[in-house]
Amino acid sequence: MKPLADGMYRILGEGAIAVMGEARRLERSGKKILHFEIGQPDFSTPDHVKQAGIKAIEDGYTGYSVSGGIPELKQVLQDEVELTHGFRPSQNQIIVFPGGKSGIYSTMMGTCNPGDEVLFPDPGFPTYGSLCHYIGAKPIPIRLKEENDFRLDPEDIAARMTANTKLIILNSPQNPTGSVMTKSELEAVAELAEETDCFILSDEIYSKILYDTDFHSATIRDEAKERTILLDGFSKAFSMTGWRLGYIIGPEPLIEKLVTFTVNSFSCTPEFVQRAGIAALTGSRNKLMEMTKTFKKRRDVIVDGLNMIPGFSCKTPLGAFYAWPNISETGLSSQDMATLLLQDSGIACLPGTDFGAGGEGYLRFSYATSLETISKAIDCILKSSSSWSA
Numbered sequence: 113m114k115p116l117a118d119g120m121y122r123i124l125g126e127g128a129i130a131v132m133g134e135a136r137r138l139e140r141s142g143k144k145i146l147h148f149e150i151g152q153p154d155f156s157t158p159d160h161v162k163q164a165g166i167k168a169i170e171d172g173y174t175g176y177s178v179s180g181g182i183p184e185l186k187q188v189l190q191d192e193v194e195l196t197h198g199f200r201p202s203q204n205q206i207i208v209f210p211g212g213k214s215g216i217y218s219t220m221m222g223t224c225n226p227g228d229e230v231l232f233p234d235p236g237f238p239t240y241g242s243l244c245h246y247i248g249a250k251p252i253p254i255r256l257k258e259e260n261d262f263r264l265d266p267e268d269i270a271a272r273m274t275a276n277t278k279l280i281i282l283n284s285p286q287n288p289t290g291s292v293m294t295k296s297e298l299e300a301v302a303e304l305a306e307e308t309d310c311f312i313l314s315d316e317i318y319s320k321i322l323y324d325t326d327f328h329s330a331t332i333r334d335e336a337k338e339r340t341i342l343l344d345g346f347s348k349a350f351s352m353t354g355w356r357l358g359y360i361i362g363p364e365p366l367i368e369k370l371v372t373f374t375v376n377s378f379s380c381t382p383e384f385v386q387r388a389g390i391a392a393l394t395g396s397r398n399k400l401m402e403m404t405k406t407f408k409k410r411r412d413v414i415v416d417g418l419n420m421i422p423g424f425s426c427k428t429p430l431g432a433f434y435a436w437p438n439i440s441e442t443g444l445s446s447q448d449m450a451t452l453l454l455q456d457s458g459i460a461c462l463p464g465t466d467f468g469a470g471g472e473g474y475l476r477f478s479y480a481t482s483l484e485t486i487s488k489a490i491d492c493i494l495k496s497s498s499s500w501s502a
């Protein structure tokens with residue numbers, strides 16, 4: 113067979129999927145596994161959202177739909193952004209995608225040429241770096257520092273900017289550290305982007321999962337009209353990972369071209385899914401509030417538990433549903449520790465290095481699981497700890 117396109121050999125997989133595969137293999141061989149690897153809420157989609165999806169199918173919304181999103185969902189998104197961000201985007205600034213990831217891919221493809229430099233947090237969501245490689249852009253990972261509570265430091269961004277910087281990716285609340293950037297930090301990054309004329313992709317997929325802190329966005333500076341692009345979706349806040357529904361809000365010329373790209377690629381996001389999305393945004397948010405309250409309880413239990421383990425120390429995350437303990441005092445690498453925990457104790461978590469070189473010395477635990485599972489896991493790790501603390 114002839115070689116495939118070059119980009120196909122540059123694109124990378126995701127650690128979470130690989131760990132889940134190995135954990136499932138161990139389960140089939142009879143081992144009990146406690147799962148902390150996947151970033152997916154363990155709550156079901158709210159009933160009224162499911163019902164809206166079913167009704168939309170029954171009402172016949174099963175054919176092709178307009179590329180870019182139905183006006184009814186766009187209007188609800190306009191209302192939502194006005195409420196959460198304080199500006200009202202035009203409908204021409206909005207494009208709906210099958211999931212947030214399509215929004216990340218489309219934004220990168222729509223803004224970056226081969227050789228352009230893309231800055232993103234390290235550790236960070238692996239898709240950012242992988243897609244850089246794929247499109248031929250130059251990945252510039254910016255280290256997150258524990259002493260800065262893993263918030264991206266605008267000075268570190270400034271130090272790595274060059275004439276070739278095209279895109280800065282922000283993610284707050286952040287995967288995998290749960291850090292939340294402050295208003296002044298976001299303003300500083302937005303100012304930098306303005307001065308150097310580059311784009312910002314603000315990945316806000318966890319913006320509704322926050323603990324006792326306010327949400328801010330870099331998009332308010334230009335109201336997503338000139339250079340900032342807001343990315344959000346329904347996967348996390350409304351437990352809709354499998355429905356595949358996300359969107360971006362950005363400058364009209366970019367959105368117009370991405371609609372044309374949509375016409376040529378996946379045509380549209382299924383309309384019954386979009387109608388379920390309308391119900392999610394306009395209906396009761398009790399389930400979201402209940403989920404966030406539950407996550408907060410679990411966060412406190414897992415952070416306290418991890419801090420009891422010899423060689424582990426864990427900061428308290430302010431958003432998302434991940435704990436990110438520092439394990440460097442154990443003397444084991446992230447990969448060795450993750451393998452040991454899986455093989456010895458049946459605990460599936462991710463090595464920090466799955467999120468970039470800056471994740472060495474850390475693990476990621478998704479606490480989208482029961483308090484009982486969290487307590488069991490802490491007991492198991494405490495038992496295992498004699499192997500590195502002896």
Ligand code: PLP
Pocket residue numbers: 151211212213214237283286287315317345346347353357358
């Ligand atoms: N952005 C971040 C930081 C994520 O962690 C995820 C999913 O884990 C996504 C985007 C994509 O979410 P989805 O494609 O399910 O909407």
